[in-house]
Amino acid sequence: MSPFFLLDFNAKMEFTASSEPRGVGVHPHRGFETVTLSYHGAIAHEDSAGNKGVIYPGDVQWMTAARGILHKEYHEQEYSKSGGPFQMVQLWVNLPAKDKMSTPKYQSIRQSDLGKHVLAADAGTIEVIAGEYEGTDGPASTFTPLQVYNAKLNPEGEALFNFPTHYHTGFLIIEGEVIINGNHKAAENQFVYFSQDGEKICLKAQLNSIVLILSGEPINEPIAQYGPFLMNRPEEIKQALDDYNQGKFGYLE
Template sequence: MKKNISFSTQGKREDIGKQVIYRLLPNRYAEAVGPFVFFDHIPPGPSTEDEKQSTNPHPHRGIATLTYLLSGESEHYDSMGNYAKVNSGGVQWMKAGTGIIHEERLGNDPVHGDAAIHGFQFWINLPAKNKAEPPEYIALQAGEVPRQLLEDGASWVKIIAGEYGELSSKIPGYSLQFLYHIHLQAGKEFVLDTKDQIEYAAFTIGTKLMVNDTEYEAGEFIEFDRSGGTIEIINKLKDANDFLLFGGERYTEPIVADGPFVMNTHDEIAKAYLDLHNGKYGTITKNKK
């Protein structure tokens, strides 16, 4: 039996400076999917700026951020002294834990023909015990992201987070979580048997896709219900097509979010701001370019 679809929605435009952003999660129907409490789509587009678009230094606490680039380049700085650039196909993951300040600079990818920025950012809510841990940072280039070929020998699944088959992402997980980038050749399908009480959502990157017998356009966020069943996604086009599939265990602890902080109580939010104003998150020193 095919899994029921709860709803679908387009993103709400929430630009950051000159960078165009479409916010998919939270939305008017859902606050989270598994541990994922935030999901932004950075759409493709040519850059006319010589300088990269910066998020400017800003704090986080209680979450892990995950940036996945389809194309482009992301440069990361943070107050723990971490620095890296990742290019098309790469991933940046940062556990904010007890508090960190970071900055991301997004731009075209000079390594791959000046490819324009196109990517996604997620916030992953941490269990309470992990919110109290020190910050961490991981940068993965495209070749370090596991990829599983599907039966047709040309379609594939990239495991950005979690596990698929015998492959596992290098991105840590503190509860059951998964984030897949799936590439389907023309006329091919992807089928996944789901588990009860695990939350699943999809995002259509390319053009039209059939998801459990319903056609969706590009840029659609699709959430499935929590009953068991099968997810069947078919590419009926003459060209290859792509989508994301993500989710995990439902977060059962209280969630209190305010700006860049996601904690479990209002007192913890107040403490997060107090620690920020007292300089406990440190400062960014840009000693690398």
């Protein structure tokens, strides 16, 4: 679903309290961006470019690995000590060839920074993370045209979306239950991928619902992927491995 290469969804679950934060230790990335969205729980991030921070429910972490970065992600210390509900999404967003070796960067986006479009008739709110919805812009900067929203709908609330036919579009039902285009029901934890044969999509909530909306212009380039590296050609994967083993991605304890 270019430019989205991977969607890792941690459906809502409960973590017990722990004195040792759970998470993923130091690992590399090259050639794409990781976008982490928090719905429940808190995650602490640190990377070899000197960026660090914590995302709480409603926040977004947008990390551009580009030419190479090391990072680690763990449950935030206080959340780890108390435990509680946890629900996250991580996207891998591909970069075009011309930007794969650009400088890494990090965008820490608080929920208060998101663009918010209030729908008519008390239908709900569209939170705009990237792109634009009905004149409301999102704060994330992107390398290719992307639309990333959280649609938060009240029961019977409706929202209309209009994406170019050639875009790849998918909806992840984070919470609740919805009807799409009048006759397709989608329940919590389901993903809906749309065929490229129309531009307008109607979303109607049956319950209080949260839907992650993803749409973007495809990157029509070859893909070579190995583990945490996403490039265009196999020889670039080999170079990424060599650079990582030679310490060219920086240092992080």
